[in-house]
Amino acid sequence: MDPAFSQQYDLIRGARAALLRYCATLSPAHFVAPVAAFNHSSIRDLLVHVADCYQGWLGEVGLGRPLVRPLPAQVPDVAAVRALFASVDALVREFGQHFAGQWLITQHFVSARHPAPLRLSPLHLFTHVITHEFHHKGQALSMSRQLGYVPVDTDVIRT
Template sequence: MNQLLTAQYALVRSAREVLLDYCATLAPADFTMPIPGFNHSSMRDLLVHAAATYQHWLVNVALGQSRPYPNAAAVPHVAAVGQLFAQTDELVADYLEHFRDQWQTELSWRVPRRAEPVLLTPLALFTHVLTHEFHHKGQVLSMSRQLGYTPVDTDVVRT
């Protein structure tokens, strides 16, 4: 199962690389411009949030570590977002190794700001962060379209 999830994450990374390459073609001011229709978040803000979500669920919750979340303002450009996701890739590798034999085991997780623990499998948490990233990837592409750009195909299966 670990090989399968590692291969799946490689597909996610490939789609992310296409997105970041596309974002590097945007005007830097547009990349960091707050968009009213997206709660005044910028494309950069959403990508940093996606990386922070991996950290929240896989590291802070699942592995019980306490790491500070990245601040979007400290990630000034696309290359810095790429560096943040390179760190995320290391966190994912640690997570995959840690839970390698427990993917279907329901575990009790302490989640900040929740009174009761959450019962989930490590596979459910992993699936959550992957789908969360893709949700925001779509929003980033929509934001760029609102700014007059023509988005590229960032699907896992690109045609």
């Protein structure tokens, strides 16, 4: 795996770990509570959705693997979310090894959700999933604030 790719993903994993440590301080009921302002999704639901995005874009589209969607009900708590992201970490390592040295090469990727093949680079796929994760990480923190918590710093560079 390319060192820069590996190091970048380590930074992302660190930010995710900070979020999951924070989520472990929430009451279990609040972790799975639907928040009206967020389409009645819960923090847990968003995290499962993020893992699903990695599996869809890197696994199904990038590596041509069949997509097995995790269901939020199968991920009842923060420990289960951590286990789900352990499988995401393994997928990212596999993706990184598969495309090592090819990050900028545009290729045709097939997606069941798109009628024609997508012309993208592996870097494009990876950038999509990590920016998607950070978007939803911010939403999860906003949801926790609406549930009465004070969010912590979960940025890549934390003070």
